[in-house]
Amino acid sequence: MNYMPGTASLIDDIDKKHLVLLRDGRTLIGFLRSIDQFANLVFHQTVERIHVGKKFGDIPRGIFIVRGENVVLLGEIDVDKLCDNVLQQVSIEEILEEQRLQQQAKQKTEKAKVTALKDRGLSIPKADNLDEY
């Protein structure tokens, strides 16, 4: 029930299962238990879900407190809807391994790119360094 129809409020989302995407790329799923005016979130029975390709794995994390500014998006999970058959759940070890491999591959291509650019006298600043300037 929205206290202020025509507005967006997280009050109605309390005690419901949500999926939240954080700015660092993590995906958390849990029950939204508490909020505040900055949209800081308290998640209960949180699970961090890692997706690699068509596989995914869940890491139970317990209670999470997320600072509001780090939320990219947040959405309620419809528990009545059937889970997607396309995605395959695997164990945590496996998914972490997959993730590691993915990171490795990514770094390799990135490195190759940077070297190629360097050879041509160019450089692309990384996004995380931009704040320094």
Place this chain on the structure above:
Amino acid sequence: MTDSEQPETETAVSQPQWPENGGQWSDEEGGAGMDECGLAEMAEEDEEIDIYNNETFGMEVGDTEGDPTNPLFKFGEKPPAPPALPSLSPSSPSFSPRARPQLRVQGPPGRRGRGQRGGQAMAQMFEDPAVVRTVEGRPSLQVITTLARSVVSKACREMLFSSYVGVSCNGDVLFTQVGGLPSPRPCPSTPQPLTPKMMQLRFGANSPRPSPFYSPSSNRVQRFRFPGPVTQLHPQHRRLLSQRQQRSQRKPDSWDPYCNLMSAKEKEWIIRLQMIQLQSENPHLDDYYYQEYYRRMEAKLAEEELGMRGKREPPKLTTPYVTKMDSYTPVVHIEGSLGQVAVSTCFSPRRAINAVAAHCPHELFMVLLEVEEGQRMKAQVLGEGEEKGLMEKTEIKVEYIYSQLQHPDLEAEEEFLPCLLVSKGKQLLARLLPFLSHDAALKVLSMVTSHLPVLMSRDADESLPVLYPSLRIVIGGMTFSQLIGVLKDFTTSLPDSSDGSVCLSLVCQSKFGLSLLYALLSQGERLLSSDVPLEPSIGDFETWTDTVFLVASQLSQSALVEPLLLPSNLLTLFCRYLDKRTIHQLKSNME
């Protein structure tokens, strides 16, 4: 965290792992309200519960076997799912499988009939959201320890902040509270070991709230209070909310043991904050969509009900938020000022200095511009008819400005004074003078000269000289008599002063004053030395001579500032009247 996996895998056989066990989740979803069930519903449940209890707890503990969740299935309801529940069995290794305690894991503690027993007090106790499970029946030591152990292990695993576990028996009811979260109200019937943390949490913002929650009819989760007197909702909005409240109260919800972490008070607080942020003085501008939405809804309803009950008085569209602004009259604009008024000025408006409030030089400037525009156009070759029309228009405008500049309250002599005190006013007047009729211009001039001391002293930003060119032109058109009249102002002395005109001495110090004086004298000289018949009034010449003498003596005595313009015929003028010595002095002074 590996612990939590263990029970999950164990129960994998019986039920899918969380979070995939969507079937179990669905019971918990929906806001987890402890709502008003219908009485019939409750009675039905009562019976079921009684049957179940007789079957299980009527016998020895440990008689029944099987999955701990079985009783729940037997019970006919879906198990409310937190994984903690199945953890019960593995965490009590001391028990033989047979002697598994038949803990009735209850969803909404107490509400389903159980709470009805023992009256209101019980109901209150069980309404506590932090109650994880309630166990009923003859409490045995085994039960207690098992429960405690499971709860504690679960608490350690799950809760990040300190938890407290209180176990107490009250009659035939045993319950525990888990969690570092405060129970929103004290349970008077249960003596608990109060840890310091609990104490801390019971006061301040988390202090328990009185009466509304003690009535079992209150819908604790869905219930809310309208966000207080600070914010005002649109009446339609208010109606909507109360309607929804009633509606939701009837809907039965399944129970989530961890729900209501946020008390209604806290939710309210956030809503209040958000509403305060929405407050504005001009909601129709700032919150257009909200206003529009409700206006349309209202209009629609009014239309619908128009036929039904005749014209019901439509609730007035009150400004929803702003109530506290009544205490002061906001100063949003100060006349003649530029830009916004500062907040501090709003609350304590200072007396306006230089308030030419009634005159609004800006507007007059606009009109003046038009007049000047007209003049420029006139310079172009126009048809005669057009020229006339233009002339008329110009005249009207000029008259308008002239009249505007005059302050109605003051005497005839002081009319333009307020304007002249402001630099803008001076500029305006200077630009207006060419357009004024000779008489009007003379009037201005005489006014200037008569109040010269005042003007000079108040001319802080040295803007008087701006009047000089225009006035000089006016002087150039003066007759001798008029000139004499004006000159008198320069030479009048105060009745009790003995050293000559105060004005003159001041004039010597002021660029503008001196220049004006020179201009006047020069004009007089010009008139005298020209062949134009002067038509003087009686006594003019005498006055003239006296004036010249006086001025000369004053000028020779005091140090002079440099004038804006030194007319060339002044010295010749003085030569005629004064002796050589004085002239010499004058000369040196003036140069």
